Amino acid sequence: MFRIWAKIFADGHIVRQTTYERTEKFSYAQFFTYLAEICDTLDIPTPVLLKPHIFNYAKFNHAVFRPSDFLEAVPFDRLVLENIL
Numbered sequence: 001m002f003r004i005w006a007k008i009f010a011d012g013h014i015v016r017q018t019t020y021e022r023t024e025k026f027s028y029a030q031f032f033t034y035l036a037e038i039c040d041t042l043d044i045p046t047p048v049l050l051k052p053h054i055f056n057y058a059k060f061n062h063a064v065f066r067p068s069d070f071l072e073a074v075p076f077d078r079l080v081l082e083n084i085l
Contacts, residue, residue, distance in 0.1 A: 003084040
C-alpha cells in the first residue's frame with residue numbers, strides 16, 4: 001500500500017490537494033498511470049513525465065511539475081507529488 005499527496009500551488013499557496021491511495025505495492029513502471037489518475041481527480045491536464053521526475057520521486061520522495069511540463073496552459077505555478085511515508 002502506498003499514498004501520494006498531490007498539491008497544486010499558485011502564488012506560493014496550496015489551492016487544491018488530494019491524497020491518492022492504492023492497496024497494491026508501488027511500481028515505478030506504473031508511475032504514469034498514478035499521475036494520470038491524480039490529474040483526473042484534480043481535473044487538470046496530465047503533464048509530460050520525464051526521467052528526472054521519476055528519479056526525483058525515487059531519491060527525494062517528491063516530484064515537481066511546472067507549467068512548462070504541460071502541453072496545455074495551466075492556471076497554477078506547480079504540481080507537487082509527495083510520497084507519504
